[in-house]
Every structure is written in structure tokens, then in C-alpha cells.
Amino acid sequence: MASINYALKEISCKIVYYGPGMCGKTTNLQFIHQRTMREKRGNMVSLATPGERTLFFDFLPLEASQIHGFRTKFQLYTVPGQVMYNSTRKLVLRGVDGIIFVCDSQWEKMRGNLESFHNLIGNLSSYGYSLESTPYVVQYNKRDLPNIAPIEYMQYVVNPRQVPSFESIAIHGNGVFESLNAVCTMVLAHLSQKQKAGVV
Amino acid sequence: MWNKSLVLRQRGLAAEGLAGTLEAGRVGSHPLSQASSIGNPGRASAGAMRREFTAISVLSMLIAFMAGTVICMQITHVETPSGWEVSASVLWTLEAAIFGTAVYAWRPAVSLVGWVLGIAGLTLVRVGLTVAAAAGLTAMSGGETIYPAMQNTADAVPRVSAILFSAMICYPLRLFLPERAPRRPADARRFAESAAVKSATAAAAAEGGVLIVTVKDRGATVEDESRRAAETYQAPPLPVPDMEGAINLPASAILAQLPREMVTEKALAVADSHDVPIPLEAILGQLREARVVVSIAQVMEWLPSRVRKALVQPAELTLHEDAVELPLNLVVTRLPPEALELPPPSPPAWADVGTSEGVVFATTQ
Secondary structure (H helix, E strand, O other), X not given: OOXXXXXXXXXXXEEEEEOOOOOOHHXXXXXXXXXXXXXXXXOEEEEEOOOOOEEEEEEEEEEEEEEOOEEEEEEEEEXXXXXXXXXXXXXXXXXXXXXXXXXXXXXXXXXXXXXHHHHHHHHHHHOOOOOOOOOEEEEEEOOOOOOEOOHHHHHHHHOOOOOOEEEOEOOOOEOHHHHHHHXXXXXXXXXXXXXXXXXX | OHHHHHHHHHHHHHHHOOOOOOOOOOOXXXXXXXXXOOOOHHHHHHXXXXXXXXXXXXXXXXXXXXXXXXXXXXXXXOOOOOOOOXXXXXXXXXXXXXXXXXXXXXXXXXOHHHHHHHHHHHHHHHHHHHHHHHHHHHHHOOOOOOOOHHHHHHOHHHHHHXXXXXXXXXXXXXXXXXXXXXXXXXOOOOHHHOHHHHHHHHHHHHHOOEEEEEOOOOOOOOOOHHXXXXXXXXXXOOOOOOOOOEEXXXXXXXXXXOOHHHOOHHHHHHHOOOEEEEXXXXXXXXXXXXXXXXXXXXXXXXXXXXXXXXXXXXXOOOOOOOEEEEOHHHHHHOOOHHHHOOOOOOOOHHHOOOOOOOOOEOEOO
């Protein structure tokens, strides 16, 4: 859950990268870590297997531009994508403020994308959250590979409500910051709306 | 046996990914001091060492004792140069220090009791050497002169030689010195305080801020299937467009999905030149599930007769119950565009950022 510290004038939000295994969640974070200025980010922590599969989570703290005099800090997390680590995914989702759902654009991964999306919805509901109240964007990754599905079909399967979506090639950085900026903007706007409504 | 057990330990450690592991008791500990669980070679190697001692070391000890005695007899007449005299108490202290150092060097993991035993044993052997040398000299003189061992003990030169030989004699016995229990590190359950993280953090600081901690994947516990089913989201159905017609898929692509025992060489040869019309009504309702599954009976119905006749039906196959998945990439790319038409966008309220300030991250080029 986002925290606002009026004394320090700081807003802190949690963003989770979600998606099936090997879709590029960790790659997103690695690129962001590489390209963000050192004084605006912390150390990236990766808990992974020797085969570089995320076992628990990846974590990267970032600081963004000031908004209305408040320092904005974002804690980026990724979840392990393998099916058997659902408990860990659920734990990482606790207190989430924004989600970037990363899809693997390859044809053979389409079913996995859908199952991961359903899994996301199920895990959110276990905390009483839903995608109705949690800002998220969809990132269609690996757009550089040859055997990929058209965007229209991916929208049809994963994003029928047509929330903001981005094509990406995370390994080269294409679409990475665009997705992150979009979800962070929506998270802060949503937080502002809730504050005005007196919910926060 | 010793070498085999050592190799087994090393292989086990390599497989577990010793570097950076968070497993308590292994971080920072010497591999050779770790207990191995592979067939308990630790105990086997100790037994093997004892067998070696019994076979070889006793002989070497005897030889060293005899040689030490002879040497001590030979040099007992060497007088200590003037000005080099050292008092007996200093000699005893130095001797104990030398023996203590030797025991620790032979067996770094020796317990306190083992250390004391080692010093006592070495001292005993050293005294035994000088006693034997004195007895030998007495015997050689025909009993006319009695050489007290304590007199030789006071002399530095024969004493040093006795110390050296006693070390040679006692070296094989080091295996029997008791070792202290392996020190268990404090329960480093706090991830941030664990040695692995600290060492990795130091490396991360040098490498520019990425902390990668490699852990052993012990696998996840199998979750209760019923709980998982309850949490599965049931997406609201999209309206299925009312469309007629069919898409044509290559027959060879369809045959590739059928059970291998059904497809003959003749069927493959015939299929090359045929397409299979698949009705849209069988496809559209399943598009949202990211797969199109049809029964084999339906596929047989759609196949051209020439291809169908070249197939065989195994007895165990139930055409109406067994299903195949059509290649999604071929299906979707042949659909008319309106099949994937979505209703107007209906994002939730949070998607409307209005005039909110965009977030900007400071990036390098």
C-alpha cells in the first residue's frame, strides 16, 4: 500500500512486475537498474537459482521526479514466473500499488500468458484487491522474435478492456521505461483521487 | 578410500552451489571439515586412516625411535657452547611450546583435551628417547658408568635432537587426537545479516550495485488443487461474433497434431496438396482461451476424403473423446479481422490520469 509521509514529504509506492516464467520481468528490472542514475536508485537484489530463474523476487528501489513538492519513491518487485511458486507470488503482491503485466509474445507462450493473468487476478482477490482498483499496464515483450502473435490477438486474449499497453523488447530497453512511467503516473493519479475522496 | 571420499564431498558441494548459499553451517566453513551425507564417507575415511596407520606407521615409528636413540647416544657428549647454556625450566617451557605448536599444526581442529594429550605424548616420547639413549650408553660402557637420563635432558643439543625425533615418532599418532565439535554458526535466519549477503553486498558495492544471491532451489510444495481452483479467475465472456464461413488450414499441419499411430506415410504424402476447411463457429468461441481444441472425430469429418481414407484408427483411440489442439499461429493468422474485434475500450477509472504530472526517472544515456 502506498505510504505518504507528510513530514518528510515522501510518497512511497510498490510496483510489481507480473507474468509467466521467462517473459522478461527480471530483464526489465535489470535494464532499469542499468539506465537509472546511481543517486536515484538503490542496489538491485535478485534472489535467483544458479540458472538465473527468479526464485523469490527481484527488488529495485527507485526515486523519481518530485511531484507537488513530494519526493516519489517506487519499489519495483518481480515475481517468480514458474507455476509452482504461487505462494511466493502472492506474498510479493501484498501491498501492491501498481502492476506491469509482462507477456511473452511468442505463440507457444500464449496460453501461459493467459494462465498467468488469471493467476494474477486470483492472487489479488485473495487480498481483497482487484484489477478494478489496482492500476496496471500490459507489456507485450519480445517483439523482436520471429514467431510472435500479432498485437491484436494479444489484446484480445489478455487486454480486452484495453488498458494502456506497450510493445517492448526488454533486452534492448525498448518499451521498458514507457511502461514504468505509465504505471507510476497512474498509481500517483489514483492515489491523488483516493486522497481527494478521503479514502487515504 | 580417502581420495574417493574427498572427491565425493567436492562433487556434492559443487552440485549444491556452495558459493553464496544461505544454508546454515556451510557458509565460510572449510569443505574438508564438513560432514558429508554421501554414504557417510567421513567415518569410512577415518577407518581407512586407522588401517593405514596399523599397516605402515608402527614400523616407521620403531625405526624413528631406534634412530633417535642412536643419535642421542652419539651426541650426548656434545657440550653446549659456553654462553649458550639455558636453564632446565626454560628448556621445559620451550619444549612444551614446540610440542603444542606441532600438535596444532598437525591437527588444526584438535580439541583442548587432544592438544594436552598431544603435548603429553610428545613429552613422554622425548623423555623415553633420552632414557633409552642413557640406557644404551650405560650398556655400552659395560655398566661401569651409569648415564642418568636426566643429565642428558639438561643438555640442549641432545634435547633438541630428541625433540625432533619424538616429533617424527609421534606424527602418525596425530590421527587419533580428538577434534573439537564443528562450530555451528549462529542461526542467521535474518537474510540481511547472513554471511552470504554481506559478502555479496561487498562485491555488489564494487561491481556497481547489483546484489545477486544464488540460493538452492528446493522446489515448492505441491499446493492443494482445490484451493487453486477456487482462486482461478473466470473471465467474463466476450461476445462471440456471429460469423459464418471457414478458414483453410494445411492438411499436413492438422495431421501433425493427430496421434502418431494414426498417420501413415500415404496420408502424409496425400496431405501435402490439400487444405482442411475449419468452420469459424468451432474456433471463435475458443479464441479467448488461447487455444483451439477439437475432437478427433470432428477433424476426421473436416479432412478431405482422400486423406481420411489414408489414416488408420488405433483400437484404443476414442474419436469423440480424444481431442487435439489446432496450431494457434495458423488459425489466428487466417481469421478475418472482425473475428478479433473488441468492444469499445472500457478501462477502469484509475486509467484516467487527466492532467496529472507524468513521472520521470533520471536516466543515463
